[in-house]
Amino acid sequence: MTSKRVGIESSLAVSEAVRLANVDVIAAYPITPQTHIVESLAEMVANGYLDAEYIPVESEHSAMSACLGSCAVGARTFTATASQGLILMHEVLLVAASLRLPIVMAVANRALSGPLNIWGDHSDAMITRDAGWIQIFIENGQQAFDQTLCAFRIAEHPDVLLPTVINIDGFHVSHVIEPVYILDQKSVDEFLPPYKYPHPLDPDDPITMGCFAAPNLYTEARKALDASVRASKKVILDTWKKYGDLTGRYYNPVEKYKADGAETILVTMGSYSENAMIAIDDLQDEGKKIGLVRLRLWRPFPYEEVQEALSAAQNVIVLDRAISLGGPAPVCSEIRAALYTLDKKPQVASVVGGLGGRDISPDNFKTLIDLAMQKLKAGETQEIIMFGVRE
Amino acid sequence: METLAIYAPKLVTASDYIASGHRACSGCGEVLAVRYVCKALGRNTIISNATGCMEIVSTPLPETAWEVPWIHTLFENASAVASGIESGLKALKRKHGYTKEVKVVAMGGDGGTADIGLQSLSGALERGHDFIYVCFDNEAYMNTGIQRSSETPFGASTTTAPAGKLSMGQHTQKKNMPAIAAAHNIRYVATSCSSYPFDIMNKIEKAKQIKGPSYIHILSVCPTGWRSASNLTITMGRLAVETGIFPMYEIEDGKYTLNFDYPKLRPVEDYLKLQGRFRHLTKENTAEIQEHVLTEFNRIRMLAGKKIK
Numbered sequence: 167m168t169s170k171r172v173g174i175e176s177s178l179a180v181s182e183a184v185r186l187a188n189v190d191v192i193a194a195y196p197i198t199p200q201t202h203i204v205e206s207l208a209e210m211v212a213n214g215y216l217d218a219e220y221i222p223v224e225s226e227h228s229a230m231s232a233c234l235g236s237c238a239v240g241a242r243t244f245t246a247t248a249s250q251g252l253i254l255m256h257e258v259l260l261v262a263a264s265l266r267l268p269i270v271m272a273v274a275n276r277a278l279s280g281p282l283n284i285w286g287d288h289s290d291a292m293i294t295r296d297a298g299w300i301q302i303f304i305e306n307g308q309q310a311f312d313q314t315l316c317a318f319r320i321a322e323h324p325d326v327l328l329p330t331v332i333n334i335d336g337f338h339v340s341h342v343i344e345p346v347y348i349l350d351q352k353s354v355d356e357f358l359p360p361y362k363y364p365h366p367l368d369p370d371d372p373i374t375m376g377c378f379a380a381p382n383l384y385t386e387a388r389k390a391l392d393a394s395v396r397a398s399k400k401v402i403l404d405t406w407k408k409y410g411d412l413t414g415r416y417y418n419p420v421e422k423y424k425a426d427g428a429e430t431i432l433v434t435m436g437s438y439s440e441n442a443m444i445a446i447d448d449l450q451d452e453g454k455k456i457g458l459v460r461l462r463l464w465r466p467f468p469y470e471e472v473q474e475a476l477s478a479a480q481n482v483i484v485l486d487r488a489i490s491l492g493g494p495a496p497v498c499s500e501i502r503a504a505l506y507t508l509d510k511k512p513q514v515a516s517v518v519g520g521l522g523g524r525d526i527s528p529d530n531f532k533t534l535i536d537l538a539m540q541k542l543k544a545g546e547t548q549e550i551i552m553f554g555v556r557e
Numbered sequence: 558m559e560t561l562a563i564y565a566p567k568l569v570t571a572s573d574y575i576a577s578g579h580r581a582c583s584g585c586g587e588v589l590a591v592r593y594v595c596k597a598l599g600r601n602t603i604i605s606n607a608t609g610c611m612e613i614v615s616t617p618l619p620e621t622a623w624e625v626p627w628i629h630t631l632f633e634n635a636s637a638v639a640s641g642i643e644s645g646l647k648a649l650k651r652k653h654g655y656t657k658e659v660k661v662v663a664m665g666g667d668g669g670t671a672d673i674g675l676q677s678l679s680g681a682l683e684r685g686h687d688f689i690y691v692c693f694d695n696e697a698y699m700n701t702g703i704q705r706s707s708e709t710p711f712g713a714s715t716t717t718a719p720a721g722k723l724s725m726g727q728h729t730q731k732k733n734m735p736a737i738a739a740a741h742n743i744r745y746v747a748t749s750c751s752s753y754p755f756d757i758m759n760k761i762e763k764a765k766q767i768k769g770p771s772y773i774h775i776l777s778v779c780p781t782g783w784r785s786a787s788n789l790t791i792t793m794g795r796l797a798v799e800t801g802i803f804p805m806y807e808i809e810d811g812k813y814t815l816n817f818d819y820p821k822l823r824p825v826e827d828y829l830k831l832q833g834r835f836r837h838l839t840k841e842n843t844a845e846i847q848e849h850v851l852t853e854f855n856r857i858r859m860l861a862g863k864k865i866k
């Protein structure tokens with residue numbers, strides 16, 4: 167394996183991965199903070215740097231719809247979006263999963279209207295939770311590059327055939343220039359087999375895709391899809407292992423940072439984890455028994471790994487960058503559910519913060535942890551802590 | 558047309574690509590039109606179908622009536638899916654040695670075309686994808702129970718624009734979809750009707766020869782929604798054409814040709830009186846419809862370079 171270390175904006179690193187994957191069709195529509203990805207791909211196609219059909223559709227609904235069509239004839243297919251664009255695609259996202267079309271999508275996560283806000287949080291990803299896509303979160307440009315390549319291998323694997331999304335924090339990752347190791351074409355070709363869809367739309371072997379299911383079959387169809395999403399974990403783990411062996415960068419559904427033996431564990435997802443790490447370093451230097459656990463795989467949800475990572479702790483503090491209006495914060499709700507069946511359950515505090523691009527600096531993380539610890543001590547774990555809000 | 562009628566049965570393929578045994582209503586003109594469209598398309602076709610009657614009657618899991626590759630995904634996106642299919646095949650040809658010559662076709666009802674699907678259709682026409690769009694216009698959302706669409710004719714009663722003490726039902730004129738399609742500067746636009754099999758097949762044949770988008774708008778008689786006798790489906794379509802209510806024409810590179818003209822159009826009354834959806838209309842309403850039909854028909858005549866009668 168050879169790779170080149172370059173200073174590159176994370177969005178462009180994603181585009182490089184898409185180029186190396188030699189995609190056949192890109193259908194896309196602009197929206198901040200995703201636009202750099204589709205602009206750079208358009209430029210690659212215009213300059214012959216990537217041989218692909220680029221469909222500049224008239225909406226995200228049509229972007230994802232065009233992806234259904236191209237993927238269904240057996241063309242490797244990519245798109246990218248964010249926020250309003252992602253939720254405009256919603257109807258189509260569910261169909262992509264149910265038709266088992268392995269589309270790969272990058273989402274530069276961004277807040278949802280209203281009020282309109284173009285900055286980062288996870289609202290768009292959370293509202294997409296139940297769509298049947300494999301959903302992966304990354305923390306920096308290197309991971310964005312790596313996971314985009316892995317996504318094609320996972321999605322298109324004959325045992326999987328499910329659409330896959332890479333969630334990339336808007337601005338905080340998408341627009342940041344970082345050193346990234348870009349793989350050479352030969353290594354990518356060895357890692358990523360050519361796309362071969364087993365049942366393409368083909369006049370020589372006509373199939374019907376997208377029948378309706380009456381009550382006598384709908385439950386079975388949904389159950390089968392659910393089983394497939396769950397079963398995809400095996401291929402995800404296998405792909406990450408292969409990628410690690412190739413590059414030395416290993417990935418896991420749940421990743422621990424100085425968490426072994428910690429009494430209190432902070433749980434984060436996405437790029438804010440890197441600020442949290444700095445806070446954890448400082449707090450451990452001060453002798454505090456606190457560690458960090460980062461969730462990478464959001465769907466299929468890694469119950470066993472979450473249990474394994476958190477069961478020994480007394481306290482768990484979960485940070486959500488999304489709000490479920492009138493309900494529990496989404497990531498925390500899943501974590502609580504995963505821990506519920508344990509004999510000895512840690513106490514769980516739920517924090518919502520970093521909405522609409524609001525920063526959580528390493529110092530802020532220390533304050534956040536303090537606040538959460540106070541609530542945990544007082545046994546007030548039902549209430550959601552809105553972090554950094556002006557009352 | 559006359560000579561063709563003599564030889565035509567020998568010229569038409571016996572092959573069908575939508576099998577009998579589908580669950581359309583008896584007397585359904587739409588499924589008849591789909592059959593002719595498919596005959597003319599032939600086997601080297603991939604169809605992207607919008608949600609609606611034709612999708613529902615043909616594909617209850619685990620059955621299918623389709624003998625060409627066919628995909629249904631949603632209501633408003635048949636054209637966008639077709640864009641992807643066409644682009645995908647192009648990439649496969651260029652990069653992966655794919656050699657088949659396949660015509661991509663998107664189809665939908667009037668709702669899937671003129672209302673909720675208009676944006677994706679416009680996008681696909683404007684981008685110039687090589688595909689045929691066929692609108693099967695039965696003049697309402699029939700699949701969901703006869704709700705009005707922008708293609709429901711003036712005066713018709715539907716479940717969401719019912720005739721009542723204060724309303725005559727639909728109070729707007731049909732949206733001019735062929736003109737909207739033509740405004741995208743595409744090379745071929747045509748209207749046709751489920752009662753004219755050879756006209757449908759000829760027009761599909763023409764559309765197949767076009768490189769780029771083409772649009773065909775087929776009036777499809779719906780006995781259930783129109784409240785007409787199911788044994789009168791062919792008659793109803795002919796009356797729609799012979800009264801001038803539904804003019805049959807082509808727009809080729811912007812040039813109009815009127816395919817069916819008559820020395821004297823039949824009175825609209827002949828058509829309206831056979832349908833329950835128009836039963837509530839007064840003499841004045843009918844007169845208003847008659848006047849509008851003549852104006853519109855003459856407008857098409859003029860566009861086709863004919864003298865106004």
Ligand SMILES: Cc1ncc(C[n+]2csc(CCOP(=O)(O)OP(=O)(O)O)c2C)c(N)n1
Pocket residue numbers: 587608609610611632633665666667668669670693695697698699700701706
């Ligand atoms: C987004 C969305 N809105 C509404 C519907 C419900 N719906 C399904 S088919 C249909 C009407 C179809 O009418 P048309 O396109 O005219 O075709 P027809 O059934 O008359 O052939 C409607 C309203 C839907 N499936 N999706």
